[in-house]
Amino acid sequence: MDPRIYNAPTKNTWCAGCGDFAILRALKLALAEQVIAPHEVLVVSGIGCGSKLPDYMNVNGFMTIHGRPLPVATGAALANPELKVVVVNGDGDSYGIGGNHFLHTCRRNPNITHIVENNQVYGLTKGQYSPTSDKGYVTTTSPDGSMEMALNPLAVALAAGSTFVARGFAGDPKQMAQLIVAGMQHNGYALIDVLQPCVTFNRVNTYDWYRSRIYKLDEMDETYDPSSSEAAWEKAHEWEERIPTGILYNREGIPTYEDQVIQLRDNSPLKGTLSLWDDPRPEQYESLKEQFV
Amino acid sequence: MTEKTVNDLSIMIGGDAGQGVESSGAGFCLALARTGLQLFALQDYRSQICGGHNFYEIRISDRPLYSHREPIHVLIALTPESVALHLDSIAPGGAVILPEKFEIDEAPLKERGISVDSLPLMKIAEEHGNRLMLNTAALAATAALTGFPLEYMEQVIRENFGKKSAELADTNVAVARAAHELAMERFGEDFPFRIEPPKKATKRMLMNGNEAIALGALAGGCRFVSAYPMTPGTSIIEFLSALPHEYGVVAKHAEDEIAAVCMALGASFTGARAMTPTSGGGFSLMVEAVGLAGMTEVPLVLVDAQRGGPSTGLPTRTEQSDLLFTIHASQGEFPRIVTAPTTIEECFEAGWRAFNLADKYQCPVIIMTDTFLASSLRTLEMDAIDFGRVVIDRGATVKSTDVDGESNGYLRFRFSDDGISPRALPGRGTATITAASDEHDETGHITEDSDNRVRMMNKRMQKLETARAEMKSPILYGPKDADLTLVCWGSTFGACREAVDEINAEGGSSANVLRIIDLWPMREEEVREALESCKRRVLVEQNYTAQLGKLIRMTTGIEMDDTLTKFDGRPFSPPEIKQRLGLEAGSGNEVGPKDLQRADQEYVVRRLR
Numbered sequence: 001m002d003p004r005i006y007n008a009p010t011k012n013t014w015c016a017g018c019g020d021f022a023i024l025r026a027l028k029l030a031l032a033e034q035v036i037a038p039h040e041v042l043v044v045s046g047i048g049c050g051s052k053l054p055d056y057m058n059v060n061g062f063m064t065i066h067g068r069p070l071p072v073a074t075g076a077a078l079a080n081p082e083l084k085v086v087v088v089n090g091d092g093d094s095y096g097i098g099g100n101h102f103l104h105t106c107r108r109n110p111n112i113t114h115i116v117e118n119n120q121v122y123g124l125t126k127g128q129y130s131p132t133s134d135k136g137y138v139t140t141t142s143p144d145g146s147m148e149m150a151l152n153p154l155a156v157a158l159a160a161g162s163t164f165v166a167r168g169f170a171g172d173p174k175q176m177a178q179l180i181v182a183g184m185q186h187n188g189y190a191l192i193d194v195l196q197p198c199v200t201f202n203r204v205n206t207y208d209w210y211r212s213r214i215y216k217l218d219e220m221d222e223t224y225d226p227s228s229s230e231a232a233w234e235k236a237h238e239w240e241e242r243i244p245t246g247i248l249y250n251r252e253g254i255p256t257y258e259d260q261v262i263q264l265r266d267n268s269p270l271k272g273t274l275s276l277w278d279d280p281r282p283e284q285y286e287s288l289k290e291q292f293v
Numbered sequence: 294m295t296e297k298t299v300n301d302l303s304i305m306i307g308g309d310a311g312q313g314v315e316s317s318g319a320g321f322c323l324a325l326a327r328t329g330l331q332l333f334a335l336q337d338y339r340s341q342i343c344g345g346h347n348f349y350e351i352r353i354s355d356r357p358l359y360s361h362r363e364p365i366h367v368l369i370a371l372t373p374e375s376v377a378l379h380l381d382s383i384a385p386g387g388a389v390i391l392p393e394k395f396e397i398d399e400a401p402l403k404e405r406g407i408s409v410d411s412l413p414l415m416k417i418a419e420e421h422g423n424r425l426m427l428n429t430a431a432l433a434a435t436a437a438l439t440g441f442p443l444e445y446m447e448q449v450i451r452e453n454f455g456k457k458s459a460e461l462a463d464t465n466v467a468v469a470r471a472a473h474e475l476a477m478e479r480f481g482e483d484f485p486f487r488i489e490p491p492k493k494a495t496k497r498m499l500m501n502g503n504e505a506i507a508l509g510a511l512a513g514g515c516r517f518v519s520a521y522p523m524t525p526g527t528s529i530i531e532f533l534s535a536l537p538h539e540y541g542v543v544a545k546h547a548e549d550e551i552a553a554v555c556m557a558l559g560a561s562f563t564g565a566r567a568m569t570p571t572s573g574g575g576f577s578l579m580v581e582a583v584g585l586a587g588m589t590e591v592p593l594v595l596v597d598a599q600r601g602g603p604s605t606g607l608p609t610r611t612e613q614s615d616l617l618f619t620i621h622a623s624q625g626e627f628p629r630i631v632t633a634p635t636t637i638e639e640c641f642e643a644g645w646r647a648f649n650l651a652d653k654y655q656c657p658v659i660i661m662t663d664t665f666l667a668s669s670l671r672t673l674e675m676d677a678i679d680f681g682r683v684v685i686d687r688g689a690t691v692k693s694t695d696v697d698g699e700s701n702g703y704l705r706f707r708f709s710d711d712g713i714s715p716r717a718l719p720g721r722g723t724a725t726i727t728a729a730s731d732e733h734d735e736t737g738h739i740t741e742d743s744d745n746r747v748r749m750m751n752k753r754m755q756k757l758e759t760a761r762a763e764m765k766s767p768i769l770y771g772p773k774d775a776d777l778t779l780v781c782w783g784s785t786f787g788a789c790r791e792a793v794d795e796i797n798a799e800g801g802s803s804a805n806v807l808r809i810i811d812l813w814p815m816r817e818e819e820v821r822e823a824l825e826s827c828k829r830r831v832l833v834e835q836n837y838t839a840q841l842g843k844l845i846r847m848t849t850g851i852e853m854d855d856t857l858t859k860f861d862g863r864p865f866s867p868p869e870i871k872q873r874l875g876l877e878a879g880s881g882n883e884v885g886p887k888d889l890q891r892a893d894q895e896y897v898v899r900r901l902r
């Protein structure tokens with residue numbers, strides 16, 4: 001499939017050199033490779049620079065509010081499991097204001113692929129520190145350097161029960177596309193945290209900064225076993241000198257949330273609603289009155 | 294022998310939380326209702342699982358009831374505290390039943406001709422079963438006192454306990470029989486307030502407002518519900534979760550109310566009918582997403598079952614203090630619909646109608662109730678819940694196949710005269726759908742263009758005007774041209790209705806009730822006309838700031854003549870309304886219940902200026 005089918009006629013407003021361009025490209029490549037038509041996918045985002053992504057695509061897109069794309073996507077995925085649901089949002093959106101939803105989505109395991117544009121900064125609000133900013137990072141709201149430990153999203157995801165955990169780099173859209181394909185093929189929640197340089201506000205974590213540290217897990221160690229939670233846990237804690245990219249953890253065979261919902265076996269809320277539209281069948285509820293007698 | 298009153302009494306069971314007051318009260322209700330008697334039952338409990346005083350009040354009659362009512366005629370006091378708390382609410386000639394000898398001051402009761410009987414009920418429970426069966430013994434004794442045949446109770450006991458084990462049912466029945474026999478020996482047929490099963494047992498349901506909303510929603514096609522538990526909204530998701538799987542209702546207990554509302558919104562975005570029920574605190578958390586639904590024109594049904602505020606407030610008690618909040622909640626301006634059913638029948642209608650309104654006007658619809666309406670039980674005629682009347686109207690929705698091949702031509706937010714843009718569903722045709730919480734153009738893509746902004750605002754806000762034509766007109770209950778009009782919304786209608794019935798029956802002055810169900814957008818012209826023709830308008834509201842009064846003044850310019858507010862978390866009763874209006878309390882009610890006396894001292898009757 002030609003990835004240009006996902007192009008939208010809208011004008012892009014990201015800064016030149018922004019890592020988000022590569023993420024947009026990688027998502028298009030991944031969809032094309034899987035031959036998913038634009039109307040079959042729903043991309044849900046929050047608010048932030050990165051969350052503008054659905055505006056630049058020809059797919060079903062829902063740009064929601066800051067921090068809330070995961071529950072919106074969960075509702076959509078539960079109501080219509082036929083939709084391929086992808087969430088794209090920033091590190092602030094995902095791990096800060098939306099942190100609670102992130103935790104619970106990991107353990108809930110809905111069939112959602114979650115791409116986090118992690119630039120370690122708040123881009124849209126012009127450069128404040130984010131939950132993933134390294135300790136000591138100086139910004140307008142942390143003039144003396146941030147005093148909090150950086151959140152380790154991959155370790156949190158593992159601890160919270162996520163069944164697929166990966167890291168990508170915006171300097172490598174090909175690898176990223178592979179990760180997105182793998183995440184979408186994974187049955188369940190898939191977290192893909194993407195190191196995404198913000199060329200305007202983050203002068204520390206630049207392309208060079210990342211390039212000098214990252215290595216590809218599968219290239220480095222052909223025997224790396226992504227089904228091992230111990231190995232993943234160890235790799236998730238590598239950061240300062242060496243930063244692994246690729247699939248850290250992939251555990252198949254765990255039922256998704258949707259798999260366990262008995263009501264979804266024959267029908268979906270959407271189909272249920274649509275069939276009633278044509279035929280409301282009031283008599284089907286009559287027997288319920290007996291429990292009140 | 295005193296004169297007997299038949300089928301016009303209230304029974305109260307009071308005890309500690311954890312003593313099973315609610316479940317045994319509900320069982321007794323079922324036994325009474327099955328004989329064809331009409332009931333209104335109110336539970337009153339505190340936000341704690343064990344300890345603290347709870348009570349369950351059952352009002353019994355041959356005619357339909359719309360409110361609880363003082364005084365009570367039988368108090369079953371499982372703890373001494375019950376007596377102290379309800380001392381002033383007991384009618385002369387009434388009875389207090391104690392399960393063992395408590396140290397209480399009987400003099401003030403005896404003075405008013407109230408009998409106090411301690412029966413060795415705890416002993417009976419222990420002898421024939423165990424201490425937990427004290428409730429059963431107490432209710433059987435009450436049946437004996439009032440002449441209510443034990444067989445109806447036995448049947449319910451067998452059903453309720455038989456589910457667990459036949460033996461448990463047998464022991465409970467044995468306890469009931471022993472208590473009944475003992476009480477018959479003690480009371481004979483002397484007690485003046487009697488219960489007599491009607492000659493013909495009309496089949497009726499015992500239902501509360503939450504259950505009616507849930508049934509309405511189900512029949513209206515709701516197939517997704519998400520919530521975070523919060524009293525008194527919780528039982529809506531509990532009811533829908535407990536449905537047989539075949540109905541296909543997916544119910545999601547979310548991590549918080551923000552997730553709950555967002556899940557419902559996501560489900561609705563795909564085209565499923567989705568709802569999120571909560572109470573005021575949860576609604577506070579949902580507010581930002583209500584604006585998202587307004588901006589992205591996603592139909593969304595919310596229920597705010599109000600409780601006493603602010604903050605955690607009175608978690609288990611009733612109040613109507615969220616009205617102006619729900620009407621204004623969330624930043625910016627967007628259309629929304631706020632409707633407040635006043636009866637359980639109207640809760641059922643609101644349950645399905647809300648989905649039609651949400652789909653037709655593609656906006657949030659908020660159903661408002663309160664603890665009193667959400668959780669009080671009333672007997673309902675079987676046809677009061679009429680599934681055949683339910684209409685499913687999805688409004689200007691483009692059915693899936695219609696947008697096939699229109700990928701590039703379909704405009705989700707197309708400008709239109711009535712403000713409504715036909716809605717296609719994502720994934721149901723080849724058109725792609727974009728929605729954004731940012732201002733957007735007809736395609737749904739983001740723009741800050743000023744012309745577009747003005748047209749989009751006009752388009753969205755026009756929906757409010759389009760919807761207004763479909764909103765319910767204010768409804769007048771009682772004689773036209775009455776001397777006095779009670780103006781109310783929501784659950785207070787029940788007490789207002791009975792109060793005016795009594796005022797009119799007593800002669801002297803005449804009264805009626807004007808209630809407004811659809812509060813936003815309001816039928817302003819009709820409300821104005823209806824109010825202008827009233828002689829004396831008295832607002833009756835369960836809050837401090839008289840919010841409906843403010844809303845009416847804001848939309849119509851009309852001021853009320855007087856205002857009765859109440860914010861102690863206890864629902865208005867008909868005698869209280871009459872008393873505070875300065876009208877004589879009804880017969881049989883000479884003793885001013887404590888609530889009423891206090892009402893005079895503590896509440897301000899304010900004029901709205």
Ligand SMILES: Cc1ncc(C[n+]2csc(CCOP(=O)(O)OP(=O)(O)O)c2C)c(N)n1
Binds near residue numbers: 049091117
């Ligand atoms: C409730 C709420 N609070 C604050 C904001 C302002 N805001 C918009 S984007 C943003 C942070 C963006 O950071 P991130 O999610 O990392 O996205 P980025 O811009 O870096 O891609 C904030 C705080 C908002 N839109 N909504």
Ligand SMILES: [Mg+2]
Binds near residue numbers: 048
């Ligand atoms: Mg960021």
